[in-house]
Amino acid sequence: MTVTAVSEIFRRVLAAPDVEADSDFFDIGGDSLLATRVLSAVSREFGTELTFDDFLNARTPAALAQRIASAR
Amino acid sequence: MRVVVVGAGLAGLTAATDLAAAGITPIVLEASDRVGGRTRGIEVAPGAWADAGAAYLGDRHTELRALLDQLGLKTVPTTMLGASRFALDPSGHARSRDGRFPPLNAVAIGDLFDKLDELTSQLPKHAPWLHPRAAEWDTMTAQQWARENLPHPDARTFFPLFLGEMMAADPAAISVLHMAFYLRSGGGTRYLNAFEGGAQNERVDGGSHQICEQLAAALPEPVHLGDPVRSIHQTSTELDGTAGQVHVHTEKACYECDAVVVAVPPLLADQIDFSPALPLSRAGTRTSPGCAVKVHLVYPKPLWREHGLSGWSVSARGPLTSTVDDSPPDEAAGVLTGFVTGADVYEFAALSLVEQQEQARAQVRLLFPELPDPIAVHVTDWVNAPYSRGCYAALMGPGDWISRGPHLTTAHLRVHWAGTETSTEYFGLMEGAIRSGHRVATEILTRYENLRRSR
Numbered sequence A: 001m002t003v004t005a006v007s008e009i010f011r012r013v014l015a016a017p018d019v020e021a022d023s024d025f026f027d028i029g030g031d032s033l034l035a036t037r038v039l040s041a042v043s044r045e046f047g048t049e050l051t052f053d054d055f056l057n058a059r060t061p062a063a064l065a066q067r068i069a070s071a072r
Numbered sequence B: 001m002r003v004v005v006v007g008a009g010l011a012g013l014t015a016a017t018d019l020a021a022a023g024i025t026p027i028v029l030e031a032s033d034r035v036g037g038r039t040r041g042i043e044v045a046p047g048a049w050a051d052a053g054a055a056y057l058g059d060r061h062t063e064l065r066a067l068l069d070q071l072g073l074k075t076v077p078t079t080m081l082g083a084s085r086f087a088l089d090p091s092g093h094a095r096s097r098d099g100r101f102p103p104l105n106a107v108a109i110g111d112l113f114d115k116l117d118e119l120t121s122q123l124p125k126h127a128p129w130l131h132p133r134a135a136e137w138d139t140m141t142a143q144q145w146a147r148e149n150l151p152h153p154d155a156r157t158f159f160p161l162f163l164g165e166m167m168a169a170d171p172a173a174i175s176v177l178h179m180a181f182y183l184r185s186g187g188g189t190r191y192l193n194a195f196e197g198g199a200q201n202e203r204v205d206g207g208s209h210q211i212c213e214q215l216a217a218a219l220p221e222p223v224h225l226g227d228p229v230r231s232i233h234q235t236s237t238e239l240d241g242t243a244g245q246v247h248v249h250t251e252k253a254c255y256e257c258d259a260v261v262v263a264v265p266p267l268l269a270d271q272i273d274f275s276p277a278l279p280l281s282r283a284g285t286r287t288s289p290g291c292a293v294k295v296h297l298v299y300p301k302p303l304w305r306e307h308g309l310s311g312w313s314v315s316a317r318g319p320l321t322s323t324v325d326d327s328p329p330d331e332a333a334g335v336l337t338g339f340v341t342g343a344d345v346y347e348f349a350a351l352s353l354v355e356q357q358e359q360a361r362a363q364v365r366l367l368f369p370e371l372p373d374p375i376a377v378h379v380t381d382w383v384n385a386p387y388s389r390g391c392y393a394a395l396m397g398p399g400d401w402i403s404r405g406p407h408l409t410t411a412h413l414r415v416h417w418a419g420t421e422t423s424t425e426y427f428g429l430m431e432g433a434i435r436s437g438h439r440v441a442t443e444i445l446t447r448y449e450n451l452r453r454s455r
Helices: A002-014 A032-046 A052-056 A061-071 B010-021 B062-071 B106-121 B134-139 B142-149 B153-167 B176-185 B189-193 B209-217 B303-307 B344-349 B353-367 B400-407 B430-447 B449-454
Strands: B003-006 B027-029 B041-045 B048-051 B075-077 B083-087 B095-098 B202-204 B229-234 B246-250 B254-257 B259-262 B273-275 B292-299 B309-315 B322-325 B334-341 B376-381 B415-417
Touching: A002 A032, A002 A061, A032 A052, A032 A061, A032 B106, A032 B189, B003 B010, B003 B246, B003 B254, B010 B027, B010 B209, B010 B259, B010 B430, B027 B254, B041 B292, B041 B376, B048 B334, B062 B209, B062 B430, B083 B353, B106 B153, B106 B176, B106 B189, B134 B176, B134 B400, B142 B153, B142 B176, B153 B176, B153 B189, B153 B322, B153 B334, B176 B400, B246 B259, B259 B430, B292 B344, B292 B353, B303 B309, B303 B334, B309 B353, B334 B344, B334 B353, B353 B376, B415 B430, B430 B449
Parallel strands: B003 B027, B003 B259, B083 B309, B229 B273, B259 B415
Antiparallel strands: B041 B048, B075 B202, B083 B095, B229 B246, B246 B254, B292 B334, B292 B376, B309 B322, B322 B334
């Protein structure tokens, strides 16, 4: 479930439809500014506050979902 | 047909070039002793030039790119490799960090960008004053907005730095509507903020001042330099197709013509005495100069690269709230450009040159202790530049957009307007200036078709 929801956040923030579970955010148009918008969305939707470095170490929806799950 | 163009910046010279291409010999009057307006080159080392004014461009700046191609000017990428330095906590201590993201709470910064995106995304691009909440956003300053919308201290630290960098504005000086408009006009926060893939993707190789120099050199008649326009008198209020109804007075001469293009920032346009008077001044009651001073610290070569540093830094305390590597591509010199923007500008601009240089050196010593002292420090103060009055662009304060926005490009009889402040696309950027120049030339060529045919 979380992977789908995180993919949806990526799509919304990047305004791009093509996001797969293993898409690297920074390879599909993401940059540091947009990364913060993913993190604010994650915080709102999952109640989990991640750092910028957390995201750098988990750049795909699958990895980020896992990171969110482990933080909860 | 005779046309006078007031101002030899990018807007005026683009207009003059288009008019010349249509067979008109425009008279271009420039107050300053050089062409270029808010583009200006300084030679920091023999053959090595830095942009003392407008510098950057991106892929969406299509008119600027077309012009560069036409003139045979090349661009160089602004690629930054290595770590950045951030001095954001009260201690003022500088910390290294990979990439450009500051060591601040990312969720709070993301929340700020979400809120800015909400403001900008629904704004009618060419008529921001038509947004249902425009009246509300026009009365509130960006500073008030930040107090109400940014609960996190990191977002409050970051916000003025961001606005300083994006639009050379003190949040207390601009309306929320102007902030939202500017960010939208430039392509949105992401595009405007980004170097790679954004509005700062490249610089003009050898300096952006070459554009105006080349345009001026190719005109049928040379630009009149050092000839500030004092008054513009229109002898008839009829637009009946008769020629010679406009008299443009400078201290040296009077030029009779059929139409005028005023291509200077709004605060300068208001220094010209118009008769009949303008129905509405060009600047609003709260319009202020763009708050930017650019400081170039010159080194024998980009020495920071040897330390794995990109040259990028952000500091909460000025004067240099950010620095960026602007070295020429052949590394003939190392150029670190420091930006003094927003509220700090007036205090800094009031210092003597020696004090300004010392403050810049002191800050760079704290940020980059591994670097030797720079071999030269150049300071370009745009706020007090008499024939620019600010950079990047005029800042619209509360009330200004609602009252002035709908009239940005409305001709005053035979006086037509250009300048980056008249462009709702890429307002404040070189691209906006060039688009306004093309727009005004088309306006004139269409409107006075009968006059063009008669001569």
